Amino acid sequence: MSCKHKFYGHEFHQTGEFGLLPKWKAKTLIIGTFNPANNFHPQNTALYFYGRKRNYFWDILPLFAGVSPIDKSRPQLQKLFLEKKQIALTDLLISIEDAELSNSEHIRRIKTVRDKEIEKFNSFTWNTEFIKAYIEANEIEGVYFTYLSNQEERYPALNTFENQTRIIENYCRDKKIFASRLFTPSGQGLRSGIPRKNKLINKWYNENGANRFPFLSSQFDINNYPFG
Numbered sequence: 001m002s003c004k005h006k007f008y009g010h011e012f013h014q015t016g017e018f019g020l021l022p023k024w025k026a027k028t029l030i031i032g033t034f035n036p037a038n039n040f041h042p043q044n045t046a047l048y049f050y051g052r053k054r055n056y057f058w059d060i061l062p063l064f065a066g067v068s069p070i071d072k073s074r075p076q077l078q079k080l081f082l083e084k085k086q087i088a089l090t091d092l093l094i095s096i097e098d099a100e101l102s103n104s105e106h107i108r109r110i111k112t113v114r115d116k117e118i119e120k121f122n123s124f125t126w127n128t129e130f131i132k133a134y135i136e137a138n139e140i141e142g143v144y145f146t147y148l149s150n151q152e153e154r155y156p157a158l159n160t161f162e163n164q165t166r167i168i169e170n171y172c173r174d175k176k177i178f179a180s181r182l183f184t185p186s187g188q189g190l191r192s193g194i195p196r197k198n199k200l201i202n203k204w205y206n207e208n209g210a211n212r213f214p215f216l217s218s219q220f221d222i223n224n225y226p227f228g
Contacts, residue, residue, distance in 0.1 A: 066217030180209030
């Protein structure tokens with residue numbers, strides 16, 4: 001048994017091994033970690049990437065492109081936006097190969113949706129090489145990770161999100177492609193700041209490289225998103 005990514009082989013995606021990458025051409029690639037299938041996590045209501053209730057991604061990403069927020073429950077509208085703005089979404093992990101539905105501890109780990117809990121498994125199918133091939137084929141201009149953790153760790157283990165992130169970051173560095181890490185779109189750990197989504201917008205723009213989004217609208221003005 002294995003726990004597959006919920007959107008592997010999605011109708012928006014390519015077939016076969018590239019099943020966690022979209023069919024359309026892109027200039028921007030945004031990479032997350034993992035979204036478990038419903039057989040392991042029945043409460044996972046996301047209809048597409050970043051579709052969980054406590055997530056600001058679809059509230060703020062369109063604003064950088066000069067577009068209104070998009071409802072999390074409208075994946076077709078999300079697709080139209082992504083295609084038009086040439087943005088691709090994907091995740092680092094395709095599948096946890098040694099996850100067992102009959103093992104309550106495995107279920108518990110996966111349902112936390114926490115990277116450290118996922119990394120307690122031993123066998124993984126990573127998306128890393130397919131991501132690199134997608135970057136090459138599309139001549140991607142900007143790569144962004146919605147993963148910040150463990151940047152200070154000197155020698156991350158092979159089967160960790162940190163190590164896979166660094167493989168792609170090093171690839172981008174060699175290819176002279178801009179790459180940066182965005183503060184988690186859940187806003188967790190953001191501390192003070194009201195409204196919270198405005199603080200997250202400022203964090204992305206001023207500290208995480210969103211001011212270099214290839215799709216950034218000429219009409220975007222960071223001063224329109226104050227917070228206290």
